[in-house]
Amino acid sequence: MNWWLLKYENEFKEAIDQTTCKKWAKWFYKGEHPYPCVCPHRDNICVFIDLYRELDRLTQIQRMENFFEECFNKFQSIKDSKEMIISWMKEIRPTISNIYLTLDKNENLKVRFFNSDPIVEVNINKNDYKYTLLCLDIFNYNMYVRGF
Template identity: 25%
Template structure:
């Protein structure tokens, strides 16, 4: 099972096309693993893809669960990437109003909920063991997420400046 994760890691940084291919190739297998898993949270996610999954706290991680979590995190990355053009629109909106403090404040308030929900990072960590703590990293191609990253950077800067004022 871990070999499927190593497939991803040898091609880093990962491109969206590679992730999509890996997800399709492993979908049936992951669905089977979910049906066999002792961890019921994955069944909930399979039934309702919008369900938020909390990080695993099992002291001894099952190999199947590690693969399922990897699949889950990459699936979320693809779902977010599908909104890349939308984030481009938001970034362009901001650039047009950046010099207007009132409009910028309104833009910030309007998109605050969205910004708090994405929490995107180009480095995905998968916990392999709780004690001693050990993770596996998957690195994404930043260029394919540039609008999401720029939106987050703008938002973080605005939030930081609001705290300072």
């Protein structure tokens, strides 16, 4: 992914100025949050920008894998203590609340854009996110199932 992002970085920046809706320019130059596209059929330039942004986001998450490995190892040592789990959750909550990874029904990590023609789908090696996914599962289980 990093290679692809580097290869298309200039095209990405040029594409931002070429979009007709200008939402990407507002995001890139002014820091405004880009809302999801509601166009019935997306412009290929917008699909490219969205794909680039999503892959860039995934590489940033992947860089945190060592952090999540440490978090997972810490959890393994405290998993029998409700108080320690709650403390662990408080520690990682600020980081984990900014991360979302979606697995499909077959437990594959994918990036998909349905309102493009053709539908854009990229398979991501979920092994690169092993500890991130484990920590997300542990956090969500303890938060929403156990109610910690």
